[in-house]
Amino acid sequence: MPLRPPSGSRASDAAPTGREQTRQRVIEATIDLLTRGGREAVTTRAVAEAAGLQPPAIYRLFGDKDGLLDAVAEHGFAAFLATKHVDPDPQDPVEDLRAGWDVAVEFGLANPALYTLMYSEPTRAASAAFSAGMEILMGRIRRLAAGGWLRVDEELAAQIIHATARGAVLTWLSLPEHRRNPALLTTLRESMVAAVTNERPSVQDAGPAGAARALRAALPEQTTLSSAEQHLLREWLGRLAADG
Structure with missing residues (x-):
């Protein structure tokens, strides 16, 4: 079954234009061909037929076959992103x-x-x-x-x-x-x-490497150090972390 575009963003909540709907139909047709027949089954003619279009429409929408495959891959990354749960x-x-x-x-x-x-x-x-x-x-x-x-x-x-x-x-x-x-x-x-x-958290150990990594990770939150001081401290902490 073709993946559907992820929802939840302003862009996806807005009503798609006719061109966007056609692009989406072509992408879904491509994914269906890819799933059923592998990459060899994905030709511009087969995709156009599956999407109910003429082959020149594929070129107008995606440039060429590589552009179409890039759009399909981007759709896949977006669908994968929608499955990720973020616990701060x-x-x-x-x-x-x-x-x-x-x-x-x-x-x-x-x-x-x-x-x-x-x-x-x-x-x-x-x-x-x-x-x-x-x-x-x-x-x-x-x-x-x-x-x-x-x-x-x-x-x-x-x-x-x-x-x-x-x-x-x-x-x-x-x-x-x-x-x-x-x-x-x-x-x-x-x-x-x-x-x-x-x-176990290495900051509880006596060695400096874990503590250096932990402090280096927290550096962006510091406000009392100048840029030059932060740069120098990062260099020192990097050397200490590498010792571990």
Whole structure:
């Protein structure tokens, strides 16, 4: 079943224009073809026929086939973003990380053809919805760092979390059904958690690395330091954090 556009924003609540409705119809037709026949089934002629249009309309709306696929991928990122639950103050930030990872994997398993398209080309990482999703992930990571839970640098943590979720989905989809063992997903998730978090908040330990990470995460909230002082302090804290 084609994904519907996410609701809840001002743009989506406004009545769509005829052009927007046609674009949406074409995107949904493309997703349906992609789901039933794979990427090979997505031709401009097939999409136009499924959407009840003439092929030149596809070019007028999307430029070319690549433009159409980019629009479909962006639709997928927006639909995925709509599934994300944001808790600004989770009781357990590590469990919140697990839950977010599970949501990402479940979306991929539920939409295999679309997910594969979304992550088939690195250029699609520039998508606005993808960037918004990464901001949610970075918020989770920042809360882990501020609480002293983070074992590695924030950027590396984001790369590990993203890579393990994407790898879990694509590996699962590549396996024949009789070889799909749910333990694979659980093991990858727990390996991710072990790689990026401490068993206990490191700010309670004597070592300086965890405390440095926690303080560095809280720096944007400081108002008493000048820009030059904050820059110098970040450099010092970065060196201390690396010692861990």
